[in-house]
Amino acid sequence: MRVPDSPDALRLTVADLLKDEARGLRLSLLSPEVPLEREISNYRIQKHGLIFAGFDQFFEPERMQLMGVAEVAYLATLTPERRLEVVAQLCVLQPICIIVTRACEPPAELLHKCTECEIPLLQSQLSVSAFFDAVNRYFEDFINPETTIHGVLLDIHSTGVLLIGKSGVGKSEVALDLLQRGHRLIADDVVVMRFRPPATVVGESNAILKFHMEIRGLGIINIEDIFGITAVRESQRVDLVIELIAWDEYDGSKRLNLEPENFPVLGVNIPKATIPVNPGRNLVTIVEVAAHTFRLQEQGKNTSSALLDDLARRLNPDSD
Structure with missing residues (x-):
């Protein structure tokens, strides 16, 4: 049985999501200058589009945050000034990481703010539903x-x-x-x-x-x-x-x-x-x-x- 020899034996970080063991997630890093040693302590995912409307009451920063086609499309409708303000509202909450699904290209303002706040920004080739399934299987195997x-x-x-x-x-x-x-x-x-x-x-x-x-x-x-x-x-x-x-x-x-x-x-x-x-x-x-x-x-x-x-x-x- 896999039994941890030390408290760090079962420690999972954002960097682990990019290793071969997690290749099923089909992730790539969009913010290479950002440290990836943030520890993932909550194995549940959050897709919290309401944060862009300023509603952060149920936002949980220890969860990985997903952005799908709808969220990226919404940001594209905003002016550059408003878009920067909205992504700043998200980044100031310091989520463990942000993952953009379906290979969507995130706006430049999001990449800029993530780099500035040292928040890992990743991109997955999978759709939101497929990513949910894949990451849940990955967490099950890990835990x-x-x-x-x-x-x-x-x-x-x-x-x-x-x-x-x-x-x-x-x-x-x-x-x-x-x-x-x-x-x-x-x-x-x-x-x-x-x-x-x-x-x-x-x-x-x-x-x-x-x-x-x-x-x-x-x-x-x-x-x-x-x-x-x-x-x-x-x-x-x-x-x-x-x-x-x-x-x-x-x-x-x-x-x-x-x-x-x-x-x-x-x-x-x-x-x-x-x-x-x-x-x-x-x-x-x-x-x-x-x-x-x-x-x-x-x-x-x-x-x-x-x-x-x-x-x-x-x-x-x-x-x-």
């Missing part, structure tokens, strides 16, 4: 905890299945067979797990190992090159964990699976199934059935419990 797990994450009929187990138990081989059946790979070996509110864990591949898989005897293979783009996906919610174990390690007392197992990840309990590995067992089909069974259980259908209930009624017909 929320993450961890890595050794395993293979697959999309099996829209169910995120994480295969875990000791090295050499056959996780990658099972995954390879599943890919041949049309299922999709998210990550092999190193699965990056991220928490998503309110209680979801999403897995994705390590950036270096993305869409690669190690098969003993073959070495490293690229799944996207072999099976095509439809055999991979960027991320997937983790719905089910399947642990592959040696046959002699399996606890036979749990054969009916009446007591559900859970696998805790980042404070979220994910349903877990344990499958013993033995030569001759068709693990691929078993894993597929496990994914289907999980979906049925989500709908309240538990075959083992239903069978035992029916058996109890037959053995004790007078108990009803």
Whole structure:
């Protein structure tokens, strides 16, 4: 899990918005002379056009301020003197930064005032709505905890299945067979797990190992090159964990699976199934059935419990 070693470990500044990790925001700097070390402490965005009318009652300077096409068009209707007065009203409040969306060119008066007041002025290629979505995802990735797990994450009929187990138990081989059946790979070996509110864990591949898989005897293979783009996906919610174990390690007392197992990840309990590995067992089909069974259980259908209930009624017909 990402845990800060110091108070600055999770410190986010305006400069961070221009780094590769934030390239999805498609930002560029319009005021290069301005320092960019202002700390972003509020992860909400504000689009406050009313400030140009002199109404600043609900203005929150610690938020990033967005300007869209409408605000830029409004400023263009003003005389240069009035435009300078209006942007001065905004800059005197010292917002953390100002972002102009849809690649709009801000008026020269705004750039001048931002430089004078040392307020970072940035430009995004995205529309206001697209920027809202992108920056919220960026903040979620930055704030929320993450961890890595050794395993293979697959999309099996829209169910995120994480295969875990000791090295050499056959996780990658099972995954390879599943890919041949049309299922999709998210990550092999190193699965990056991220928490998503309110209680979801999403897995994705390590950036270096993305869409690669190690098969003993073959070495490293690229799944996207072999099976095509439809055999991979960027991320997937983790719905089910399947642990592959040696046959002699399996606890036979749990054969009916009446007591559900859970696998805790980042404070979220994910349903877990344990499958013993033995030569001759068709693990691929078993894993597929496990994914289907999980979906049925989500709908309240538990075959083992239903069978035992029916058996109890037959053995004790007078108990009803």
